[in-house]
Amino acid sequence: MPSPSQRRRRSAPGSQPRSPVGDAPTRLSSRRPFFGLWLVCGLLYAIAGTILIALPALPWLWLVAAAGAVVQGLALAGPQALQRFRWVTANLLVLSSIVGGTALAVALSMALNHLGTDNLDDLTIAGAILEVVVYSLLAAGLAVLCSLTTAALGDRLLRRYTGRYASLALIGTCLLGLTIGGGIGLLTT
Numbered sequence: 001m002p003s004p005s006q007r008r009r010r011s012a013p014g015s016q017p018r019s020p021v022g023d024a025p026t027r028l029s030s031r032r033p034f035f036g037l038w039l040v041c042g043l044l045y046a047i048a049g050t051i052l053i054a055l056p057a058l059p060w061l062w063l064v065a066a067a068g069a070v071v072q073g074l075a076l077a078g079p080q081a082l083q084r085f086r087w088v089t090a091n092l093l094v095l096s097s098i099v100g101g102t103a104l105a106v107a108l109s110m111a112l113n114h115l116g117t118d119n120l121d122d123l124t125i126a127g128a129i130l131e132v133v134v135y136s137l138l139a140a141g142l143a144v145l146c147s148l149t150t151a152a153l154g155d156r157l158l159r160r161y162t163g164r165y166a167s168l169a170l171i172g173t174c175l176l177g178l179t180i181g182g183g184i185g186l187l188t189t
Helices: 004-008 020-031 035-052 060-075 087-115 125-160 163-188
Strands: none
Touching: 035 060, 035 087, 035 125, 035 163, 060 087, 060 125, 060 163, 087 125, 125 163
């Protein structure tokens, strides 16, 4: 027979008993500050902007990188965001995020490989191939880091804001980072 204290703790029929200890990590994780992630995302895009300013002869690269950032911000293709959609819609969002990341990687790769063409007279075939591979991998790595932080920040923003405001905040962060990085690149050259 249950004790009187156990009888008082019973909940209403149809509801499940809740454990205050079990709910605490969920509540704390949704309220956890994400300023550091926001800063890292802006910093990575600022690095990309600094690299892109090295190629002033091709201003359309800025448009490609900015379009890639906007597409990634609109997709909000983090794991939390994708759980809200059906299979086809979620895969289309992932595809659009991949397209945005690829656009950023192409722009960065072109800018970095242009930087590596300073000494064409001393360049050998093997050295040229090695430089192209190294710079392209560096550009792809930076684009992947930008994509991962964009997706993670998008998930965190969706916990607090609606989809439209989360996308606008994410797109603003990415474009502001590219602009600040471009400004720093202009000041240093």
